[in-house]
Amino acid sequence: MSAVLARRPLGPGGVEVTELSFGGAGIGNLYAPITDEQAATALDHAWDAGIRYFDTAPHYGLGLSERRLGAALRGRDRSSYVLSTKVGRILEPADEVHGDDLADGGFAVPRTHRRVWDFSADGVRRSIESSLVRLGVDRIDVVFLHDPDHHAEEAFREGYPALEKLRSEGVVGAIGAGMNQAEMLTRFVRDTDVDAVLCAGRYTLLDHAALAELLPAASERGASVVIGGVFNSGLLADPRPGARFDYTEAPPELLARARALGALAEGHGTTLRAAALAFPFGHPAVASVLVGIHTPEHITDAARQFGARVPDEFWQEARTTGLLPSWVPVPGDVRLGDVRPGDVRGEVRS
Incomplete structure (x- = not known):
């Protein structure tokens, strides 16, 4: 029997996620290869641990993470788990396959495709359509704009409005952005x-x-x-x-x-x-x-x-x-009112 983890709402749109969630970069062969069987076993263990929120991206292993995640979840009740993926990098077939992706993307997979940055409205839709195929599902619960650090203008002008439209059409349940920085994410929260x-x-x-x-x-x-x-x-x-x-x-x-x-x-x-x-x-x-x-x-x-x-x-x-x-x-703190944003410095890493 699977464990049960508490769930929390992901914003106001009705999507709920487990407090502990599974990040899919590793099953995309991040830094080192694993087999399909090892990936499936890892995902089975995550399921048995009660995890019902799974995050992936086309970037992870040039689509390998999405394919493995979709295969592992196939046959499970689609309403029982939440899937998120990302947009911003279109995968285009390489003219020739030379070596692996370790130097370019950090994934131990053949370099069968190349990543093309694209936060345009058309790019967002094309990326989601391709992800649906790789995942083998008919809907994606959450979509994040992925690392728009150097593409802010296009992401805010075209990428975000495209996601907002898809959300209004019911194609996706929740939308947002995913990054390794807090500053631009703050802009997304405040301005969108x-x-x-x-x-x-x-x-x-x-x-x-x-x-x-x-x-x-x-x-x-x-x-x-x-x-x-x-x-x-x-x-x-x-x-x-x-x-x-x-x-x-x-x-x-x-x-x-x-x-x-x-x-x-x-x-x-x-x-x-x-x-x-x-x-x-x-x-x-x-x-x-x-x-x-x-x-x-x-x-x-x-x-x-x-x-x-x-x-x-x-x-x-x-x-x-x-x-x-x-x-x-x-955790358990009741002093959030005492936290002064002016006291908090982004360079607190030492």
Whole structure:
């Protein structure tokens, strides 16, 4: 029997997601190949852990993640789970296949296609049509504009209105944007009618940039925030020398801080992983935490850590020792009114 995870609304549109969700980059062969069977087994474990929200993108493995996710979910009650994918990169067949995608995209797959940035209205529709085929479904619940960092004008002028129209037509259930920064996501929340945004790496035990403007704006506008990258590329999962932070080797001061948080967690009978997964839910705008892992063992561990209680005393001591700023909200906190956005600096990473 599958475990049951709590669900939260993803904005006002009626889509509900489990608080723990599955990120599909790993099953797209991020950094290293896995087999179709391994991907299917990982997704089965995620399902058994109670996860019912699955996120993917054409970018992940040049469509491989979408195909594997669709195959693994085929035959399951479509109304029981939520799918999100992304738009902004059109996959066009390569003239010739030379090598793999590791250097270009970071995925261990043959370079059968090339990515073309396209946030136009036509590009959005074409991307969704292709994703529907790869996923093998007749609808997508959530669509995010994917990494429009250098394409803001087109994304706001054409991409977002196209998604809004598709939402009004009932083609998609919820819309938003997904990025590794908080600033442009704040603009989406304030200047458009997005249901949700996906913010990767900018609201963790080590990085509180999203608290400056994004999270307060989301609360004010009734939008939800999905938090990805809660382990900051691995540093908060296993803070050993050489661990990565934001895809590169962690600087010594961040490694020391992560290790201190880990020691504090152990002293309170919990783990750094459990604290990292719990931390985002200190803010009411957060709807789900996305974990991008793809082995059955890691999925089982993530579900176990997510379900573990992190004692209030851990959060209190983290504040009193300066490992967490006193103004950062934590789970169970009732002091959100004390959080002053002017006190929060996006460079809080040291």
